Amino acid sequence: xxxxxxxxxxxxxxxxxADEKFGTDQVALDxxxxxxxxxxFLIISAENDxxxxxxxxxxxxxxxxxxxxxxxxxxxxxxxxxxxxDFGDIVxxxxxxxxxxxxxxxxxxxxxxxxxxxxxxxxxADDSQ
Numbered sequence: 001x002x003x004x005x006x007x008x009x010x011x012x013x014x015x016x017x018a019d020e021k022f023g024t025d026q027v028a029l030d031x032x033x034x035x036x037x038x039x040x041f042l043i044i045s046a047e048n049d050x051x052x053x054x055x056x057x058x059x060x061x062x063x064x065x066x067x068x069x070x071x072x073x074x075x076x077x078x079x080x081x082x083x084x085x086d087f088g089d090i091v092x093x094x095x096x097x098x099x100x101x102x103x104x105x106x107x108x109x110x111x112x113x114x115x116x117x118x119x120x121x122x123x124x125a126d127d128s129q
């Protein structure tokens with residue numbers, strides 16, 4: 001894997017921040033061998049516009065606090081169903097489920113290695129009730 005250690009740590013920090021805001025289906029892809037402008041994509045799903053905004057705010061705050069990084073570019077804030085945050089080394093995509101299925105970035109970049117985000121496993125539902 002050719003992305004830098006800092007890129008991987010930034011991905012994991014962003015993923016934890018998104019996880020705390022209930023972002024789902026998080027996937028990180030090492031695109032460094034294909035794209036020379038960034039090391040990795042972090043793809044996150046959210047249920048609605050408010051949750052997308054909450055995840056975006058949490059990711060920005062976490063990366064600012066931990067690394068002093070703010071996005072070089074931000075797209076889609078007004079549309080509400082897909083926000084892209086370009087931090088240079090990593091690009092964070094926060095999608096509504098519908099937009100994520102439509103754009104299918106995982107399928108487009110299917111040959112790129114997946115990066116372990118080291119997120120806690122989701123709690124198992126209690127079936128004893």
